[in-house]
Amino acid sequence: MSNLIHTPGIVKIDKHSPNSSTFTIEPLHSGYGMTLGNSLRRVLLSSISGAVITAFKIEGVSHEFTTVKGVKEDVVDIMMNLKGIRFRVYGDEQQNLRLVKQGKGAVTAKDIALNADVEVVNPDHVIATIDDDKVKLTIDLIVEVGRGYRTIEEGSLKKPSDMIALDAVFTPVLRVRYKVENTRVGQVTDLDKLIITIDTDGTITPNDAFEEAAAILVNQYSALAGKTRVEPSPSLEPDNNKNQGEPDDIIGDELAALNTSIEDLNLSARTTNALINNDIHTIKDLFALNEAELKDLKGFGSKALDEVKEKMAELEL
Numbered sequence: 001m002s003n004l005i006h007t008p009g010i011v012k013i014d015k016h017s018p019n020s021s022t023f024t025i026e027p028l029h030s031g032y033g034m035t036l037g038n039s040l041r042r043v044l045l046s047s048i049s050g051a052v053i054t055a056f057k058i059e060g061v062s063h064e065f066t067t068v069k070g071v072k073e074d075v076v077d078i079m080m081n082l083k084g085i086r087f088r089v090y091g092d093e094q095q096n097l098r099l100v101k102q103g104k105g106a107v108t109a110k111d112i113a114l115n116a117d118v119e120v121v122n123p124d125h126v127i128a129t130i131d132d133d134k135v136k137l138t139i140d141l142i143v144e145v146g147r148g149y150r151t152i153e154e155g156s157l158k159k160p161s162d163m164i165a166l167d168a169v170f171t172p173v174l175r176v177r178y179k180v181e182n183t184r185v186g187q188v189t190d191l192d193k194l195i196i197t198i199d200t201d202g203t204i205t206p207n208d209a210f211e212e213a214a215a216i217l218v219n220q221y222s223a224l225a226g227k228t229r230v231e232p233s234p235s236l237e238p239d240n241n242k243n244q245g246e247p248d249d250i251i252g253d254e255l256a257a258l259n260t261s262i263e264d265l266n267l268s269a270r271t272t273n274a275l276i277n278n279d280i281h282t283i284k285d286l287f288a289l290n291e292a293e294l295k296d297l298k299g300f301g302s303k304a305l306d307e308v309k310e311k312m313a314e315l316e317l
Contacts, residue, residue, distance in 0.1 A: 005029050005230060006191070008036075013207070019199060021206035026183045026193040033180030033192030040196060041176040043213040050172040050203060051089040051118075051145045053082050055159040059138035064164050070135030073128045075164075078139075081127045083166055085109045087143050088119040088203045095143040102136040105129070118143065121202040146170040173209050175199040259284060271307050274299040 012024040028036065056079070061068060064075045073081070089095060099112045107130060110123035130137055142159065147170050155165040176198055183193035198206040260283050262275050278297045280286055286308070289297075294305055 005032075006185075008032075008194075015206075016197075019202050019206065020197065021210075022195060022197040023206075023210060024193065024195050026191070027185050028183075028192035028194060030190045030192060033194040037178035037180060037194050037196060039217060040210070040213050041178055043216050044173045044176045044198060044209060045171060046148050047216055048171050048173050048204065048209050048212055049145060049147055050170040050201075051087040051095075051143055052168050052170055053085060053087075053141050053166060054144045054150070054155050054168045055142040055163040055165050056082055057140045057160075057163045059140075068128075068137065070130055070132035071128050071137060072131050078128050079164065079166065081125070082139075082141070083169075084122075085112075085125050085127070086121045086172070086201045086203050088121055089143060089145050090117045090119075092145050093117070097141040097143060099127070099139040099141065100136065101130065104131055104133045107137055112141065144168070172201045172203045173198060174201055262286070265311055267307060267311060268304075271300075271304040274304055 006027055006029050008025050008028045010023055010025055014022040014024075016022065025036070058068060058075065058078070061075055064079055067074045068078070071078075087095075095115065095118050097112050097114065097118065099107070101107045101111045106126050107128045108123060109120045109125040109127065111127075112120060114120065127139075128137060140163070142163065146168060149170070150168040152165050152167045155168060159165045176196065178194060178196040181193045181195065182189065183191050185191060196210075198209055200206055200209055204212075262272055262281055262283070262285075265272075265283075267275075274297065275281075275286070277299060280289075280297075286294075291305070294300060294308070295302070
């Protein structure tokens with residue numbers, strides 16, 4: 001067993017929908033599946049940036065415990081509906097928006113007058129219902145960008161005195177589920193595989209949310225590590241104290257061979273360039289593709305395939 005911490009990778013992404021994906025991460029040092037899964041989940045649910053309505057004002061209404069003439073919903077119902085609108089804001093500045101709707105019918109998020117910095121991702125979300133043709137509903141909105149959760153009391157300190165504050169759930173990540181399974185590299189079987197599923201509200205993709213959470217953790221830990229650095233290990237190294245030919249030596253040799261650069265195989269220039277142009281840089285990248293997938297590579301013909309096969313046979317891989 002190597003005394004280095006193995007460096008994992010995202011080996012598979014299953015996209016269930018635009019707002020839901022499952023990431024498979026391996027190989028992880030023993031016990032690190034739970035460590036990474038729990039820390040990623042906490043950051044995803046608490047620290048990803050998002051934008052929501054934090055305060056509003058309905059013309060002619062002085063407080064939330066009342067009704068609006070000609071509108072089916074009372075102010076509390078409208079307030080709850082406003083919290084369900086999801087925004088994508090390009091920038092960190094507070095956005096002041098206005099909704100004006102006259103005449104009978106449903107008032108939806110698409111009725112909000114937007115600017116170039118704001119986009120509504122659920123425009124069909126219902127805010128209220130006007131049941132009188134003569135009624136005009138005017139709502140002023142404040143949209144802010146933030147992280148985590150902010151209470152009404154905290155929001156009230158920042159809002160104008162004539163506006164009603166809302167508690168704000170900024171996070172665009174709706175749900176995170178993860179599980180840890182066993183995996184192996186060669187004959188080493190005590191490694192972890194992390195499978196994590198992320199569901200978002202549509203303002204951010206699961207992939208972007210995952211990368212932002214990982215970047216946040218990297219920044220936090222880097223600040224604590226100071227100048228200390230631990231050498232990353234993409235593979236399991238052999239134990240030099242063991243006799244030649246024992247399992248760990250064999251595993252180390254095989255894994256080292258997998259990390260051999262394509263350029264070191266002495267293939268023809270045409271075949272080498274075709275592989276590199278298709279983002280295949282090591283033997284490990286090559287082994288990730290089957291024969292049919294190799295044939296489909298751009299600029300990679302049958303002669304190149306035969307050449308690669310001969311080289312692999314020569315190397316006994």
